Amino acid sequence: MNLARYISEDLIDLHLPPPAEPPDNPELNMQKWQQRQKENLLETFVALLDKSGLVLHRRKLLTDLINRERQASTGLSHGVAVPHVRTRYVRDVMIAFARSSEGYEFDSVDNLPSHLFFIIVSPSHIGDLHIKIYKQIAEIFSFSNAFDELMAVEEAGEVIRILRRFE
Template identity: 35%
Template sequence: MQLSDLLREDSIQLDLASTDKASLFQDALRHLHARGHVTEPETVLHDLEVREKIMSTGIGQGVAIPHAQSEGVPETHLSLWRPKKPVEFAAMDEEPVDLIFMILGPRGIGNEHVKILAKISRLLHGSDFRDRLRKAKTAAEVLETIRDFESN
């Protein structure tokens, strides 16, 4: 399984107007619901908020990977969100984030979430990858960047 197979162009949003974590989650779920990737946005929002209360998914270096298993998601889905301005995310390094990979899946998917998290983390380890994602002007460029780094 490749990240580029899970991530679709319609699930990549660049230059979001969201100004904080709560509005980013709401905007993201509204977008995913309109495209059929989320069936119950309120349920998913609740599950994301519960997960964030356990521990922030802001991993540092301007990156967050919010994730949740939820009854409001029919199948595992990966999306990427890049706000116009970095948003506070209670990240480990206390820096705001501007790259958000969101992993959503149905309850009971087992370790599939963990495998996706591990793949994202490996790619994010290199600053070149993060830099290219930040410079991408289109969703197609984001996918191309991910494919390039997955193939190396």
């Protein structure tokens, strides 16, 4: 599958800001605070996707992504997360990519921070294409040193070149 077909350089953010530190408050519900941080990160991803001009409604797309994450986390292991959703609020299939050198808590399988995020959205009527894309991205990390390569890239175009190698 041609993953590069669904991503462009404007949908790539190589410099996510560091995650917020929890406030020093003994009454703070850490689980709710972490959930809010995750939602803020998803909001950042929606803003990134919106650069495509293919997002029909930002707020509703965000709601769909949040609801999808509540069903089951899309945090894989080894620092990779693949938030994905089928939604009525995009015109076409898109992949966005974001990287954090510090890493974000994303309820990953191995309980480690996620550094690389592939965000996949597709229109509801397209079927299971987003799942095929998801599986191909997951496969990339099981057979190569793609994580290290993607952590080292300095330009958005390099991300696309790496994805093309795995088509």
